[in-house]
Amino acid sequence: xxxxxxxPRRFSEIARLxxxxxxxxxxxxxxxxxxxxNRTAAWQAVPEIEALRQRAHDARMRVxxxxxxxxxxxTEALEARGGHVHFARTADDANAxxxxxCRRAGAKLAAKSKSMLSEEIGLNGALEAAGxxxxxxxxxxxxxxxxxxHPVHILAPAIEKTAQDVAELLSRVEGKPVPAxxxxxxxxxxxxxxxxxxxxxxxxxxxNFGVSETGSICLVTNxxxxxxxxxxxxxxxxxxxxxxxxADLPDLAVLLRLLARSGTGQRLSVYTTLLTGPRRAxxxxxxxxxxxxxxxxxxxxxxxTHYREMLACIRCGACLNVCPVxxxxxGAAYGPVYSGPMGAVLLPLLVGLEQAPSLPHASSxxxxxxxxxxxxxxxxxxxxxxxxDLVDQRIAPWWERAGFGLWSLAWSSPLGYRVSTRLGxxxxxxxxxxxxxxxxxxxxxxxxxxxxYRDRR
Numbered sequence: 001x002x003x004x005x006x007x008p009r010r011f012s013e014i015a016r017l018x019x020x021x022x023x024x025x026x027x028x029x030x031x032x033x034x035x036x037x038n039r040t041a042a043w044q045a046v047p048e049i050e051a052l053r054q055r056a057h058d059a060r061m062r063v064x065x066x067x068x069x070x071x072x073x074x075t076e077a078l079e080a081r082g083g084h085v086h087f088a089r090t091a092d093d094a095n096a097x098x099x100x101x102c103r104r105a106g107a108k109l110a111a112k113s114k115s116m117l118s119e120e121i122g123l124n125g126a127l128e129a130a131g132x133x134x135x136x137x138x139x140x141x142x143x144x145x146x147x148x149x150h151p152v153h154i155l156a157p158a159i160e161k162t163a164q165d166v167a168e169l170l171s172r173v174e175g176k177p178v179p180a181x182x183x184x185x186x187x188x189x190x191x192x193x194x195x196x197x198x199x200x201x202x203x204x205x206x207x208n209f210g211v212s213e214t215g216s217i218c219l220v221t222n223x224x225x226x227x228x229x230x231x232x233x234x235x236x237x238x239x240x241x242x243x244x245x246x247a248d249l250p251d252l253a254v255l256l257r258l259l260a261r262s263g264t265g266q267r268l269s270v271y272t273t274l275l276t277g278p279r280r281a282x283x284x285x286x287x288x289x290x291x292x293x294x295x296x297x298x299x300x301x302x303x304x305t306h307y308r309e310m311l312a313c314i315r316c317g318a319c320l321n322v323c324p325v326x327x328x329x330x331g332a333a334y335g336p337v338y339s340g341p342m343g344a345v346l347l348p349l350l351v352g353l354e355q356a357p358s359l360p361h362a363s364s365x366x367x368x369x370x371x372x373x374x375x376x377x378x379x380x381x382x383x384x385x386x387x388x389d390l391v392d393q394r395i396a397p398w399w400e401r402a403g404f405g406l407w408s409l410a411w412s413s414p415l416g417y418r419v420s421t422r423l424g425x426x427x428x429x430x431x432x433x434x435x436x437x438x439x440x441x442x443x444x445x446x447x448x449x450x451x452x453y454r455d456r457r
Contacts, residue, residue, distance in 0.1 A: 038265025
């Protein structure tokens with residue numbers, strides 16, 4: 001089983017545990033509410049926000065609909081500036097290339113900045129199997145690494161941890177108690193990570209965007225670790241999904257205006273870095289080697305389909321913060337990599353619906369995710385399409401397919417509608433005793449079906 005694939009019933013089992021965990025519920029409620037509020041305020045401060053979202057959507061789709069051309073342009077531009085580009089068709093291909101680069105560099109220690117793509121391909125495990133120690137240097141990623149867990153939020157990997165949780169984890173490394181206060185926690189993390197930056201043989205980062213015109217990669221962070229990881233080690237390896245390309249710098253500027261506002265409510269993240277090739281003659285900073293690994297891993301299967309808009313995602317996390325399901329179930333229920341509405345759409349598309357059949361149902365279809373998406377991905381509509389695919393591909397259980405088939409047949413005529421609703425009203429008292437109604441009734445009262453409405457004006 002790969003990092004993306006899921007065991008059956010994973011979502012419902014983990015979500016049930018999280019719902020019963022008041023500790024996690026409190027941390028989720030506080031953190032997602034803050035991010036939600038920050039994003040809303042930031043958008044309201046931009047009068048032209050809807051026009052900006054449309055420009056961003058158009059910019060993303062222009063590249064996605066001509067992706068091969070942009071991958072070729074990016075590769076040519078970066079290699080002309082001394083960088084190396086490797087196009088990896090699969091996760092195994094990407095891991096093999098990164099491992100080989102580390103082997104040639106004689107690397108024993110790799111310092112990593114936050115990269116969801118590295119989680120997707122299971123890079124840490126592949127490097128450790130090859131004898132390379134990997135240390136996460138993003139604070140949230142470092143916390144979940146110490147806990148032996150996976151990130152549960154795109155933007156805030158340790159969103160379910162409280163200050164006390166973090167203090168306990170850092171105290172184990174310090175060998176003495178660390179107060180559960182922000183300043184003390186950050187100082188402890190700095191002490192623990194400072195030598196890692198200095199000793200690392202290889203630095204590994206993600207890439208928020210790649211600019212096909214110039215061969216540049218763009219890193220967007222709120223911590224200085226991204227710049228340290230990409231400049232201090234002799235070798236820098238950047239991992240980038242093939243869909244993360246933008247055509248040129250003007251298009252990048254549009255996306256940057258939306259990324260921070262949508263993720264944290266900032267006008268711009270603290271560190272926005274453009275890297276174009278390795279260190280040049282006469283320069284004091286930067287790596288001697290820059291390798292960019294462009295990953296497919298199932299993304300090309302979406303090209304030319306009605307799901308291709310999912311590739312426009314800029315990983316801001318806004319859809320997670322507004323989703324009523326994510327805000328209660330937590331990120332771990334979706335899997336070890338992508339979560340929330342974007343994960344519920346993307347994961348089944350990357351690994352196949354049969355490997356993640358529960359995720360399309362992990363939504364109320366309220367549409368809040370679509371309204372919050374800065375690049376206007378119709379997330380709730382894509383989730384509905386995936387539910388249809390579950391039936392069409394006969395992945396859904398037979399009783400579910402039969403039930404919805406009978407419902408569709410009954411409601412396809414006025415007579416069938418009237419008969420079925422009358423039967424439903426008459427038998428409603430039995431609805432909580434069997435089938436889906438029993439599951440629904442465990443935690444709530446079934447609503448009463450109203451009588452036929454008559455306009456009495």
